[in-house]
Amino acid sequence: MPRNTLFIVLASVALVIAAAALVVQFVVPSKAENPSQPSVVKAGPAGLKVGFVNVDAAGTVFLDAVSDLRNRSNAKAKEIGELQMAYSSGTVKEDQYQKRAGELSTELLEVNISVYTTLLDRMIASSAFSDVRSSLQQVREQAQPMLESAKSLTSMAKRGVMSASEFQMRLSQLQGGYSQLEKLANQVLTLKIQQAAVKIAVAKGLDLVLQQNGVVLYPGPATSMDLTEAVKTEISGYL
Secondary structure (H helix, E strand, O other), rough: OOHHHHHHHHHHHHHHHHHHHHOOOOOOOOOOOOOOOOOOOOOOOOOOOOOEEEEHHHHHHHHHHHHHHHHHHHHHHHOOOOOOOOHHOOOHHHHHHOOOHHHHHHHHHHHHHHHHHHHHHHHHHHHHHHHHHHHHHHHHHHHHHHHHHHHHHHHHHHHHOOHHHHHHHHHHHHHHHHHHHHHHHHHHHHHHHHHHHHHHHHHHOOOEEEEEEOOOOOOOOOEEEEOHHHHHHHHHOOO
16 A cells, blocks of 8 residues: 555554553552542652553563564574675675665565564454554554565565665665554553553552653662563463
C-alpha cells in the first residue's frame, strides 16, 4: 500500500493507544475513590509508599514470545557487521559488497517486520489485549502489505532487477513504515506493563509507582519497592 496511507493509519491508531495510556496513571488509585479515576497523592506522616518498575526489563517477557525471530534478526545484523568489516579490510570488492549488503538489509528488514506482525497476532488473540484489540487489528491489516513488500524487495535484491536508486528508495520507505510499526507495538506493550504495575501496587498498598527506564534510580529499601519481577510474573501469560 502507499507509504503515506500506511503512516496515516498507524498514526491514527497510535492516537487511540495514547488516549488509552492516559487512563493508566502511575499514581495508584485510593481505595476510597473510584479506581478508574486518577487520585491526588497526599503524603501521610510516614511519607509515600513508592514502587518502581523497569519497563525495559519487564518488556523482555513479551519479546521472549518471539525469540526465534529475534535470534534471526540478530544473526542478520551480525552478518551485516561482518560484511562491513570484510569490505573495510579489502577482502570484498565494492560491487560484491553493494549487492550482498542490499540483500542482507532487506532480509533484516523482513525479519524485523515479522517480529512485530507476529507479536500483533499474539496480542490480538490474547484476552489481556481485548481493550485495544480493534485498533491492533487495524494495524495488523495494514502491516501485511508492508511484510509482503519486504519479501518482494528481498527477492528483487537477490535477482538484481532494479537500479540502485530505486532499491534505496523502496528500502527507505519500508524502513520508515517499520519504524512506525515498531513504535506503536511497543507503546501497547508499555501500556500493559503500566497496567500490571498499577494492579500490583494496589495489592501491595503503595501510593505511587515510578517508571525506571534508562535512568539510575536509587531504591531506598525502607521507602521504595522494585516491582519489576512481580510485573514480569503478572504479564508472563499475556502472550
